[in-house]
Amino acid sequence: MITLSYKGKNTFLEAVNEKSGSDVLECYQCGKCVSTCPVSNFMDFPPREIMQMIKLELKEECQMANSTWFCLTCSACSGRCPREINIPAVMEAVRHMAIEENFHPDSKQVKNIRKFHEIFLDMIRRYGRNYELRMMAEFNIRTRNLFKDMHLAPKALLKGKIPLGVKSMKSAKAIKKMYEMADKLEQQSK
Amino acid sequence: MARVGVFVCFCGANIADFVDVPTVVEEAKKIREVKFAVDYKYMCSDPGQQMIRDAIVQYRLTSIVVAACSPRMHEKTFRKALSDAGMNPYLLEVANIREHSSWVHQKDKKAATDKAGDLVRMAVAKSIANEQLHEISVPVTKRALVIGGGIAGIQAALDIADARIPVTLVERSPSIGGRMAQLDETFPTLDCSQCILTPKMVDVASHPFIELIPYSEVIELDGYVGNYKAKIRKKASYVNFKSCTGCGACWQKCPVKVPNEYNMGIDTRKAIYTPFPQAVPNKPVIDAKHCTMLLKGKCGICAKFCEKGAIDFKMTDEVIEREIGAVVVATGYDLWDATPYEEYGVGRYKDIINSLEFERMVSANGPTGGLPVRPSDGKVPKTVVFIKCVGSRDKAKGIEFCSKICCMYTAKHAILLHHKVHDSRAYIFYMDIRAAGKGYEEFVNRAQVETGAVYLRGRVSKIYQKGEKLMVRGEDGQLGQEVEVEADLVVLATAIIPDKENPALARLLGISYDKYGYLSEAHPKLRPVETAKAGIFLAGCTQAPKDIPETVAQASACAAKVCGLFAGDTIKKDPMVSTVNKDFCSGCQNCVKVCPYQAIVTEDIPLGHGAKEMRTVAKINEGVCQGCGSCVAICRSMAINLAGFTDPQIINEIVAI
Secondary structure, eight states: OEEEOOOSSOHHHHHHHHHHTSOGGGOOOOOHHHHHOTTGGGOSSOHHHHHHHHHTTOHHHHHHSSHHHHOOOOOHHHHHOTTOOOHHHHHHHHHHHHHHTTOOOOOHHHHHHHHHHHHHHHHHHHHSSOOHHHHHHHHHHHTTOTTTTGGGHHHHHHTTSSOSSOOOOTTHHHHHHHHHHHHHHHHHHO | OOOEEEEEEOTTTTTTTTSOHHHHHHHHHTSTTEEEEEEESOTTSHHHHHHHHHHHHHTTOSEEEEEESOHHHHHHHHHHHHHHTTSOGGGEEEEEOIIIIITTOTTOHHHHHHHHHHHHHHHHHHHHTOOOOOOEEEEOOOOEEEEOOSHHHHHHHHHHHHTTOOEEEEOSSSSSOGGGGGOSEETTTTEEHHHHHHHHHHHHHHOTTEEEEOSEEEEEEEEETTEEEEEEEEOOOSBOTTTOOOOOHHHHHOOOEEEOTTTTTSSEEESEEOSSTTOSSOOOEEOTTTOHHHHHSOOOHHHHHOTTOOBOTTOOOEEEEEEESEEEEOOOEEEOOOTTOGGGTBTTBTTEEEHHHHHHHHSTTSTTTTOOOOTTTOOOOSEEEEEEEESTTOTTTSOSSOOSSHHHHHHHHHHHHHHHOTTOEEEEEESOOOOOSTTHHHHHHHHHHTSOOEEEESOOOEEEEETTEEEEEEEETTTTEEEEEEESEEEEEEOEEEOTTHHHHHHHHTOOBOTTSOBOOSBTTTBSSBOSSTTEEEOGGGTSOOOHHHHHHHHHHHHHHHHHHTSSSEEEEOSOOEEEOTTTOOOOOHHHHHOTTOOEEEEEEESSTTOSOEEEEEEEOTTTOOOOOHHHHHOTTOOEEETTSOHHHHHHHHHHO
16 A cells, blocks of 8 residues: 655655656656566566656655666667656666665665676776676676676687777776766765 | 339449349339339449439339438438439439348348348339428528527527527526636636636627526427427516616625525525626526525515615516527536545545535635635645546446546646645546547646646545545556545546436427436437427537537537528428328327427317317427327327328338238
8 A cells, every 4th residue: 555645845756857857747657668678577666667656756665676776778668758758867867866875675686786887887997998807707706606607708708708808998097087076076965 | 104213222332242233123123113223333423313314204204213222311312313303302212222131131142132122112112102292391580599608508699699690598597607607717728717708798798689588497499490489487586687787785785695606605695696796697686595585574685775776576587488490508517416425425524525616716706715725624735636537437326428528627627726736736536538639638748747746547445534634545557556645635526417407408398318318419420419309409518518619619500500590581391291181080189199399289170061069180280290100100090191101102012012
């Protein structure tokens, strides 16, 4: 049972709208996003229901759902949305709010996804680009699953999909600067 | 010796796929009287009609049989073809071998062909006994009667009067304006209802071709198309409208308070009152049911304060008569009483109101000065739940149909709520959002996006009180979960039903109505403004629920129909009417009872040639008679004959099979 009681302001809805630059109120619940989404089968609430939950100010339920973490931001949904809602941006907004407030589902899958995000961003910060080999290693170590996907490694190596080193990049410094600026901004906003 | 021509139609594949048309032609040729028989792909086409015209001249035919579709489709076409060839059009018979044979016997081709042959034989036999008939001319009284002074009646009256045709507009309440005068703003443009309505009301009052009779009712309608006679009862207003200036001293001083109908009973009016400030005519009337002077003979304060001496407690109802040619019925709608919804606590909780009550509250001239309030404590509500389809689409408790306008006005209410109370929120429980119309879908989106109205798909199952709040429980169909809303105010979009006096009015006018009391149109698609009775037309919600644009369109359509009817000095009418053979009539008057059109009256004639004693016989008014044949069937002395369906014609048909 969901109890709806209006407190004079749509805080969650307005925050999501502001972060995503999209208007969730536009959603008329057609479900085209759900049938488009390649991973909606694995979500506990498909994108359409997430939109409705935002409208109903069900912040906790929304952040506890694994949907926003499972979203691949492939944008197939927003490409087809008749109400022109940027659904991946909405998903991302909810995700960001969860990270900021340190409030996210307890499931292992979501934890792994978070670790993946963190490691990936760390790779970019260090090298300005992804270093696949290190990324895989770190992910396997941090998730305590050393031999995960190891059987794919020989084939991928032979095909050159996993370079052994990382090529240096001209603009790596600039990217580092971006990170620093982002950190500064984040601290300011706190 | 009769000379009959038979023309059999293929109707493309409609007939030819299941009836062997050439065989039917061969069968027809075997009949002695048939001098010419032929088939053609489309008999109704120009070449097909030309075949008929040519054959009439060439073979000197005396009657024609067309075996094709239902006479409802093309009887007129073929009659015209006959008269073009110089033949009386009523010598035509149509054998319906499409609806009556090919379409209903698609599984058995031989049986369909045999039946088509029988139908042709019957039509040929009947046509031999056909007589030459001539259209009846009926004179017309060029004055229209409009019943009901809502937006439908106002629009119809104005459009007819603009064509310089006199109109009598009869309104039951003291002022015209109807339901539209109660509305605040109208969807989808949100323009003020009063601002667009009152100019039309003023036009009605000042139009030289409109006679406005307020506070009155039609009590009798006699006659037939073009020649009706209406009796109108003017209810005693106890105020002499001629000397009254509408100053308002009387109602300011009146001590009696009565629930105000215009404001849905939210506040009170006096026993002497005008319904609302912009009333037309702006003259007060005394409510006889509540006036102490009229009930107990004491008071009379209004008379004391009336400077003009316009108040007359001795006034009585007055019946006036008008001769008219056509009637437009526009009696409007009412809201269904939601009391059967016990699970919602209707009547138990004060803070559950209906949509018209909400409409009056948000109206600038309403009882609360334009602000919605909780009836229980007068507080402004922050969370308002709107429930749609209350009584609509509910065959268990209410009515089965969709009330059509609730989706739109509820979206409007959500917007108006937001305009009046900025920090409020509307929750709307809906079954479907039916927003078909120009600018309607956009309007609903506006309610959702601009005002943040939350639409929850599901019917509310129950409402209960918890402290100050009303807990509204339903399902959010989008999440598939039960929801409960803590509401300050609940607004029910109750079903639209016709005026409760519609059945009585329909009987009085001699027209039909459906099980809900809506007046029936002649054809749901092709004759939506006419009734089955010639010269009576329908406008607005009296026929079915509809919004203002549709109502206005239908009212204007009625006006066009009336103007068309009055275009000539006479009306042409089908000659297929009944006549009484007075020599045979026994005067039993059974026919008078069965006639659905009140076309039969009685008259006294001498018992015999030159005798002084009189006897009563039936007399049929051919202007009213619609040729249904009920009187023919009930007449025990076979004194009544229906032209076009005479006894010899029918007997010929029976003998032929």
